[in-house]
Amino acid sequence: MIPTVLLPVAADAVAGACSSREEVLHRATSSSMTAFHDNPITLANLCEARSSGDADRFRLFSLDEGVQELASLKDAGGGLLVECSTAAEGRDPSGLAEISRRSGLGIVLGASCQQTNGTAQHEASPETIRMELEHQLRFGEHGTSSAASSFAPSPAGAAVAESASAPARIQAGFLLVKLNSSCCSSQAAVRVETSAVTTTARSPAHDTHGGLGRTAAIELEGAAMAQQATGAPLMIACSHFVRWPMVLAALVIATTHWGSSQDGTAAAAPAAAAPSRKVIVAGMHGGVSQSLQHQASLLSKGIVLCFDCFGRVEWLPGPNYYPSDEESAVRIAELVRHGFADRIVLSSGVSRRFHLSRFGGYGYGHVLRTVPPRLLRLGVSAKDIGLMTRDNMLGLLDWYTPPPPIEIPKDYLPCFWCKKRFEPVEGEYFHKFQFVYCNIKCLRAHRDTGFDADASASK
Template sequence: MRTVLGEPLSAGGYDLVLAHEHLLIDISCWLDTEHPVHRRLRDLPVGPDSIDLVRSHPFASPDNVVLADPEVAIEELTIDPADHQLGDHDPPGRMLVVDVTPDTAGADPPRLAEISRRSGVDIVRGCGPYIERSWDGRVDPDAVTADIVAAFDDRYPAAVIGEIGTSAPTTAGESRVLRGAAQAQAELQAPLYVHVDPWAPDSRRALDVIEQHGGDLTRTVICHQDIVAVRDPAAVRAVLDRGALVAIDIWGDEDGYGGDPMPTDDERLSAVLGLIEDGWGQRLLHSQDVCTKSQLRRFGGPGYLHLWTRIRPRLERIGLTVDLINDQLAGNALRLLSGV
């Protein structure tokens, strides 16, 4: 397990592991050019005059769906010890970011390495294709496998596979990509992240394909389970019963999404506590999945440090043990990465 700089993970461990983030990404494949709001936002940058409308319709703004500035990423990763959001808490002593930006959604390993080097934050990166509308042409599973394996031997090495994209429902092409990713996982013995549609996850199909082609479900992460954990907790338990990990990874995002909003953090917290009470506490991963400008702190969003500044104190106040809190914020993700 190496960082994007080719270095081993910190022997001293981490206070915070962001298990699913994007420091640089282009998800123009999600841009909704047919939405009536798109015409108003088409030529507007994200800023004070547009942010309220953007936050209500994040995928109607071309500028919102691209994060391309290392300077912004470095600033957003930096936490000021005097930040009022910390209250009486210290900033994290050491932080690890798992950047799972797909190859077909703006992945830029050299600049990711630059961000790590200049910020002092350890970063491990993912690789592989995203949802089908982010790539063109027919995909060969064996070619996907070869590309993923090669990424692990890159100058800026990958350490996880994914996030591999699936739609609702999973397309035939995406199933071929999953097959290639599963084959790569079998060869590399690496974690595999699967993007599912947050509102209509096709999780069972993804797990079936991975299992059929030699993947390891115990090191497979089904991402974006925030909505389903609140609305259909039995579906989340079905994923956990298969042996996979579940990621509640959009913390802090309570935006409207054109009338089908994300859950609140209160709802997420209640769902997570229910899963912990049922014995799944060590199979949960957490992050903020920052992939749009409206999620950045500079625009009033939760940013990359929301888990530490906002959620960790709440976990303490409701009485979770230190060990359970550490599992949620770092331990579970580190066990996934190390294979322990």
């Protein structure tokens, strides 16, 4: 089954396609809310907004906006969304559960370290990270939403309050590690140094000789160990403009999977290796900074690639630029012709407010509306498109087997009012006439009805 923020669901019960790397909601902070309220996105400053996308005021902190924007994904045929905010970025599990309930879309949350690439993780070991991630996958986590409602009133004239019926614990459905350009210090070096994995846990963090920094290597090793223990997929989300993205990808995979670097040099074997077909490298596109050869090399190892750079509206100073949708579609079509349709997944990659349709972006439904027609025109079959937009990701997420239900002892009694079964401990339950109650509150509630035999808490 697929663990969602509400309940585990069967893969074949998901009605629609899957968007494989999106961000929907971050925890609201006073600074982000104040910054956006004082300087909202308008036509006059839209160009400036698109060139400063990491500003705090562009965080996704509105429940109402999330629900409204996801309507475009549902209208385009979407049924499931993979949410890729990390704990360190301020993901909001309870808020996501409320958005899922109100939008009717399934949302899958990623298990991530509380301090991704942060100072607290310098004290961590792969084993402690494994335990943290595995707990999120198996048992979930509590969380009180701090998401804000939209600044605009809801259709009813007031913000909709968060539902009190959120699940007690919200379970993660996949492992998530985010990496950026600071994780790789040299274009020429592609070896994962032994010291990157075996350095003692309390030594200072540093970049090894051109390899992965120690902090990133420890996080990846811990995630790979959790993947091996649970069978959940591991997504490694790289920036679209890591300085040498494919070299970094090779380092990543060498650390977490096959134990050799891009040039074939043997590397330090990790304590636990993630099965290749359960590893997703996100941040892929068809631009010049990512070559067809390197992408095909990763795919040939069994790695799944997530193309999530569609409908980009921002512009960047310097040499980097976002490729057009046509460039990425052409690259995908070339990889499909090489036989890799079963190892590619697609997503719009929404992560900031100006990606939303209400602020001039293309929204969550863009990839499902526009990319399949492009791929059909380029000769990709409808069957292969179905694999990339639905079946591949659902197959990866379908790893969870719920524990068997706890058998209730036969001598437990049902409470007439709340219908729950309880252990009949002398002095802790109540009788009245022919009725039995688990506590005094249920007895009093039934008494208020005049002990109506047809009444119950569910009514």
